[in-house]
Amino acid sequence: MAADQTTGIAIIGCGYVADSYRQCLSLHADTLRLAGAFDRDPQRLAAYTATWGGRAYASLDEVLADGSCAILLNLTDPESHAAVTQAAIAAGKHVYSEKPLAMTATEAATLRDAARNAGVRLASAPCNLLGESMQTAWAAIRAGTIGKVLLAYAEIDDGMIHRAGYDSWVSRSGKPWPGRGEFETGCTYEHAGYALTVFAALFGPARRVTSFAALLVPDKGTTPPLAHPAPDFSVGCIEYDNGVVVRLTNSIVAPYDHRMRIIGETGTIEIKEPWDYASPVILRRPGQGRIARFIERRLGGGLGKRLPMARRVPFKGGRGKPTMDFLRGPAELAAAIREDRPSRLDEDFAVHVTELTEMLQHPERFDRPALVQSRFAPIEPMDWAR
Template identity: 65%
Template sequence: MTEQTGIAIVGCGYIADSYRHCLKLHESDLRLVGLFDRDAVRLRAHAEYWGGRVYSSIDDMLADDAAQIIINLTDPENHAEVTRAALLAGKHVYSEKPVAMTRAEAIALRDLAAEKGLRLAAAPCNILGESAQTLWKAVRSGAIGAPRLVYAELDDGMIHRTNYREWKNRSGKAWPARGEFETGCTFEHAGYVLTVLCAMFGPVRRVTAFSALLVANKMTDPPLPNPAPDFSVGLIEFDGGIVARVTNSIVAPYNHRLQVIGDEGRLEIREAWDYACPVKWRGVSQNRLARFLERRVQGIGSGKTVPMVRQPAMRPGRGEPTMDFARGIVELARAARDNRPSRLDGDFAVHIAEVTEMLQHPDRYERPGLVQSSFAPLAPMDWAQ
């Protein structure tokens, strides 16, 4: 029988419900030992809906020997402080994205974890999902020849014009609009494609980015004092001349399409947030008829479906999330148990945080910005070899 790793969750806000929903898929690996949130009402509502022991304080949680990994689901601006406290208490940490809001903070946390002999990892973990692993395997197998170019969109539509005030999770927590608008869509979303691209192509070498606040008035009451950029676009350069254009916005219509373009065709995913999303292959249009059809038929559905490496466990049609948020925690727990590197280790988390900061705040870096951090090559999942 697999040894269970004890985990404790700090932060019972909107995203915590998604994690709790996915924990049931990993009961052989993970055992939830407790919960804490500084908001007593939010903590009680979460515990009443999902169950779980409630800690009286964060110190109480950090003093619990049964809690081997702390799951940091606090607000992004609190990630660094809470993670630091957990590391100082001798706990491994899995943090929601970003691991920190600046490169310097991320490096300090990684170095502290190494100094203490602890593990640090961070979301997102969608590179561990079936759709991303299928895409990666197709690239490795040469399905499109040499990869050259990536187009990645993470546009979410005009969120501030939607009925987001009515969005609530199962335990009754409202979607944290003010925090999302002040953290910024790039910090919130870029990691979903950066993790996949970095796994496939290695560390980012240079970033040329632009960001802007296009709609300052997000119709909040009271108005936001420090709204973040709601649009960013970056050109990301990898070794071998591979270039990716990554766009994030909460202004343009919803589009989460990812295209990897090579000499012999392209691979496409319509939804980067769905572990079960089909991967489509389309060849290069080399004659007049093929080019005519390409101009007329732009839809991803016209391509050939790449066989999925395995069937995902998630069943979103039955109300489940389209992503298994707990898979990154399992990866960290198994890596610590087996004394092997984690696929989402501290170096990888630092790298994703640095590139994300360069996309959202290009003014903090030279242009084009040389990326300082790096990481060891990631291994595909065993079931996707």
């Protein structure tokens, strides 16, 4: 694709995650072009552009008036997502928002409707669904490798973050990890989407959610103390239209465990790390007979076979580099706009994930079990994973 055919994007919010997005730009040099960046903190903006180069916008209004920017990447803090996205929609910009799309399903649906009325597109992170590991697992399920899917488990336990010395976690441009914001937004809002998007693609719309959430460690040792600490544990059972049942756990209390297991009639597919596009996809068969059962019990799941990836991961993560391509979501949105087709992470999909996330973190707002209101069209696998 010629340079003048690339899609212009602008970054709003130069916080911790913005470095991960910028670091992935070279993977999309033929399709995406960075028009510039803006942050309401002038020092933060200066540090970001000093590290990465590029234009520093003087204001959000300047970004919204820039005709070279077609897609706004909303990387602001979660509580600001809705307001910034609404302003971008009103200015005729397409938006790719970091998760969550909004803090409530009602807000998310309002943004969806506004985008449609304005004739612009809206999509939301996370985009790990589009990664090689998840696409490989999905292809195996479509091929009937484990038979009919019955059940799925996902653990998104991050360990006791407040005891992990997170004050030393600094992004490449010098932004400290936003511990206070994470503790007040909540680990479910921050992390559940990494599982919910995958399950939505695999199983379609959810029908009912039965959930429980709790604040187990109110004092996270912050100075000053947290004004509004969010639940640091949630667990939910999600029933899907096709009969599959999912159990999803989120916490920043239990030891680190990101396993995802998809259980079918003839086997189980396991992914160790949904935040890693290169995470191995393991096929396990159920133990049959005494020896097989003994091995299964002793080895925590039995012997497994590593499935070949749908394609080689086109980048190397680790050692300070992201293990997932954060810009694959914006690139998918840009491609959908160019090709005049639905995005795989479109506004209906984003609203659905937001609704489920709210049900998991705030079960007190809903009936029990809670009936899911939002729907979305079936998601298509990536062309290289069909």
